[in-house]
Amino acid sequence: MRDTDVIGHDLLAWYDANARDLPWRVGPAARRAGERPDPYRVWLSEIMLQQTTVAAVRDYFHRFTTRWPTVTALAEAEDAEVMGEWAGLGYYARARNLLKCARVVAGELHGTFPDTREGLLALPGIGPYTAAAVSSIAFDRAETVMDGNVERVMARLFDVHTPLPAAKPELFAHAEALKPLERPGDHAQAVMDLGATICTPRSPACGICPLIGVCTARARGTAPELPKKTPKKPKPIRRGIAYLVQRSDGALLLETRPDKGLLGGMLGWPGTEWAEAPPEDPPIETEWRTLPGEVRHTFTHFHLILTLQASTVGPEAMPTRGQFMPRAEFRPSDLPTVMRKAFDLWQAKS
Template sequence: MQVKSDSRILLDWYKLNARDLPWRVRPCDRENGLKANPYHVWMSEIMLQQTTVAAVKKYFEHFTQNWPDLSDLASAEEEDVLKAWAGLGYYSRARNLFKCAKTVQLNHNGRFPEEEARLLKLPGIGAYTAAAISAIAFGRHAAVVDGNVERVLSRRFAIETPLPALKKEVKELMGELTPDEHPGDFAQAIMDLGATVCTPRSPNCLICPWMDVCEGRKLGIAETLPRKAPKKEKPLRRGMAFLVVRSDGAVLLRKRPDKGLLAGMSEPLTTPWSVDAPLDDLQLAPFTLDWDLRDELVRHTFTHFHLEMSVYTASVAQDFETPEDHWWSSPSEISGEALPTVMRKAVEIGCRA
């Protein structure tokens, strides 16, 4: 049967070409007695959501050095987890990572469930992540579908259905293709194929193990797949950031609300963001000070909107009274604060000489 042949071809390719990643157990590693670590698989999959492998490596290594196993992470302080996550983006993932660790520790005796259905009940674990953990960490048959899988299979079978409707067809195909033996290897193989050979632009078809069976290549449409529905234009929101800088160089920070965008993260004082918010209304300043407007705007893009923020700075004396729940962060401490990227940009612009 062609489906089984496709699977065998790809597994043979993966055995020779699997990427060496810090959270991965390759076929050659397994032959030397190593087994997948569910904690590592889970953490890497959460980190890899909407983030590149290159960006995740150093965060994964930092987290596993600070919290070597699930019980360590479950007993950590949430603020420390958020600080360690700063710069990786999509901060709800960090909060859910912490919640999930505590849930597994308290309700599952520190062991991740093996079944997709039970994994789906854990904080921060969706359909893709549940399938990936089940297949990769526990060797259970599961259809693992991410962007790489969608691209590879849409090309292999010349599926012209546009995203997001394509996802259902790919899920069914992945279920048929995934073998009962080493399903985790197969999932990682097809993701590696998409990341290294069947790339979004200029796929290297000449070295692809599925070159001879790829319908997209035969029809000359491989590089145009997967088809995508037209994107909606993102709105532009605006706001203002106010950096209060003490005479010793410390910056005044506060914690964002526990719910909503960037929940629980640190920030300098800012105004709410909206499409009609001003960039230069000092009546919105938190204090009556001699504010200096910086020439550079903070520009940042979130999933659903673009943001522009003007940055104002003001210098104050050591005895400046601060509101409750605000704190001073010294120049030596600021890098360790749980500042999301957009707020770190504001601080850098405001503190620039």
């Protein structure tokens, strides 16, 4: 038996006994009994899991699938409702593309997801990784699925010392060579589970790994230092002002951010551009007071520091942008994390 066959056999045997119980997953026992994954749930989970942990996604996935149990139901939802449910999960372009994709599948494809990588790649918001994952997990296609967990497993299994991201093609080639023709969906999930539970970034549990006998990095004592990564450049700091306005009847001044750009389509407080030296740009004429403290938040490419300006205005006040929302209709949970931080500080200092 070839080494690749041994790895595949041992990995699937381990997965059959140790597969994680995930709300979007059909486990190995259920698959053997004939149950098949719902492509909608697989796709939704993969979009949610981009740049996010399983622990963070579970509650969001449950709320989404309870409120919108099918791709058609999601396609018919109001944009603001979906963005509100997504709030706090981050990377908000995913939510906009989620709706675009759902509407294409529900409309043009009559509610049926394509079952091939190529067909999935044609849909909005689906890139190479997601297309490979959905086609493999939902339709048992023999695709190579590469996420951070798989990269780590491959780097250690084959003792690859080339730093990421330059190592990606080499790691993909190793994963491609291990791809089986039988049970490819379970194989893909097995490698990801191995990276998430045993071959972890720190202190890998090599002693209980099903691949300990064939892991080159384990044999050479290099596993804990892999995969190597190219040092990241320090993130720049940007600043901004958020204007928090309450009308005398309790209504709050809010605006929906433009579809393009950070937090696109999300509800938030009117504010300035985020720059090294943001210009003052108040949305209404009033007396402002600067709240003590500041809001700090980190995005992918920069750190943000927000100063908060607050005011209470009368019923005649007319904003130049945004609109007043009755307090009874306002839900802090509909705000993205940085805007909710601003709201929390405002309430604490009021």
